[in-house]
Amino acid sequence: MKKLGILFASVFLLGLVFQSCNNGKTYAEMKEEEREAIKRFIEKEDINVISFDQFQEQDSTTNVDENQFVLFSETGVYMQIVEEGKDKSYTHYYDPYSKTKNHQCLPL
Secondary structure, eight states: OHHHHHHHHHHHHHHHHHHTOOOSOOHHHHHHHHHHHHHHHHHHTTOEEEOHHHHHHTTSOOOTTTTEEEEETTTTEEEOOOSOOSSTTEEEEEOTTOSSOOEEEEEO
16 A cells, blocks of 8 residues: 555656656746747848837828838737728738738728
């Protein structure tokens, strides 16, 4: 009976040891890699990131010729206004990740 208890305790301890040897990435490491990938993309695509204050000073538009994107720092979202719509019930946006490079319209 004593040997059985020692066996169960040994298996349990070995399980703890091997469980703690996880080679996976932590959430913090994955978030850091994501931030680095976004940085590389911005540099590669020569994107000019502007602040929300500058965006408001420009009448809430971005200069497409200068490849401007506004960064909403609270959410981490980048946005480029490609064309100011005449119908205020839709917002136009350009998806830089789209392979077709099409413009999209979203109802507000």
